[in-house]
Amino acid sequence: MMHFDLLIVGAGPAGMSAAIAARELGLSVLVVDDQPAPGGQIWRSIELTTARDNILGPAFVEGRAIAQAFRASGAIYRPTSQLWRIEAGFHAYMTHEGKAECVTARAIILATGAQERPVPFPGWTLPGVLTVGAAQILLKNAGQIPTQPVWIAGSGPLPLLYATQLLSAGGRIAGYLDTTPAGRWLQATRHFPGAMRGYRDLLKGLYWSARLHASGFPIIKRVAEIEALGKDQIQTLRYRTQRGAVKQVPAELLLVHEGVVPNIHAAMSMDCALKWNAAQDSYTPVLDDWGESSQANVFIAGDGAGIGGAKAACLRGELAGLRVAMKLGAVTENAVTRRAHSIRARLHAELAVRPFLDAMFRPRKQAFVPPANTIACRCEEVTAGAIRAMANLGRPGPNQVKAATRCGMGPCQGRQCGYTVTRILADAQNRSPEDVGYFHIRPPLKPVTLKELASLNEIARSDA
Secondary structure, eight states: OEEEEEEEEOOSHHHHHHHHHHHHTTOOEEEEOSSSSSSTTTTTTTTOOSTHHHHHOHHHHTHHHHHHHHHHSOOEEEOSEEEEEEETTTEEEEEETTEEEEEEEEEEEEOOOEEEOOOOOTTTTSTTEEEHHHHHHHHHHHOOOOSSOEEEEEOSHHHHHHHHHHHHTTOOEEEEEEOOOTTHHHHHHTTHHHHGGGHHHHHHHHHHHHHHHTSOSOEEOSEEEEEEEOSSSOOEEEEEETTOOEEEEEOSOEEEEOOEEEOOHHHHHTTOOEEEETTTTEEEEOOOTTOBOSSTTEEEOGGGGSOOOHHHHHHHHHHHHHHHHHHTTSSOHHHHHHHHHHHHHHHHHHHTTHHHHHHHTOOOGGGTSOOTTSEEETTTTEEHHHHHHHHTSSOOOHHHHHHHHOTTOSTTTTTTTHHHHHHHHHHHHTOOHHHHOOOOOOSOSSOOOHHHHHHHHHHHHHHO
16 A cells, blocks of 8 residues: 555646645655546646647646646656545545555645536437537547537636637637626626736636627527427527527537536545535635645645636645645745745735626526426436425435435436535525535545455455
8 A cells, every 4th residue: 555645636737736836845745636637627638739729828828837847746646547535544545547546645635626517407418418618628638629500508707718719719609698697797896996906817808708799690698598409419499588588599519607616525525614605606615724624634725625717726736735745844834834925925816806707607596496397417317396396395405305316326426416406405495505505425436346346455465
């Protein structure tokens, strides 16, 4: 069994930055990630220098230097590894190349990033309906763009960014359904003075929006509901605006997005305390200003600590790596505090625009509470109506609904339905999402085969 000073879960901006900082101070570091190369979702395939650089933009390309520094840091990097359990004493179990193994560590940094917010709507399981993030992954990995014009529906910076990238790559857009509710701009303006510290991000957003408006395809504002129609794949898109106007249009491909939320499953499995973040409509871990959780020597960095973007993730990862090194005796507290001062100043500047963006692009109510016939749990095919029916039987919580309907018991372990269950219960029972709570997360965090479990005994015998 291998032992390390620090185990980092995730090789995105936060994980790589944490590894670089910890290695500079002499710690032994293992980084495990389920992707085949470093970069995470936002810098996916960052090590490939191609013509896509001009399409993806400078914010993407700047991740290449960090990936190079990570490769040169001396951290042991284990790609295509799925972490599925962490026990007390920091025994971490993972699967790599078809075999399970266990390693131990003195400290852990969870840099598991974010995931797109699950937004169930009628027809969202039809072939031809994808998330904007999934489409962007195809662009980053292989330079693939849709051959047919696409409809984009949603709210937030990512749909604007991907739409401009798609146009730059020669793709076509059939139309854009902007689901940002009326009045969001007014709510966001109170955060505008602070957001001016991040004016470059605001200017990028204005540029993206202006380019879309100049491209000639229809942009429909204040869309409240969407529905994908078809038998074996999407054939028609129906939408309704806040004013009640309903229209139906042909569609071969629909991309949807309603923001991102922290990936909290690993933190929850370790009983790290969480709190409800009303501004981001999600749970976030309770952390100190170094990123340490309620569990000693368990740190959470990057968007898994709260959505902040790639640059903020790097800074959070660096802070966590420094603090771990100090706690393990590799550096003095005074030295870490001095170095952290400038990092915190930059982090504060990077997060200055976040309250404005959170208020501006807060999802519409319909994104949280889908119609009754909508499949809420894709794995077990449980509808929103079945969950709502359970909500009226003695005010159950998510775990009671899970036991009764199997919602959340599938391969994704509730990643695609957890928030939907929470919000449906909150709406039906007139409670806050914080009061309702979330699924209790148990290992394994990812599917594990019996053959992989059996390989643990083979490793133990060989060690003996």
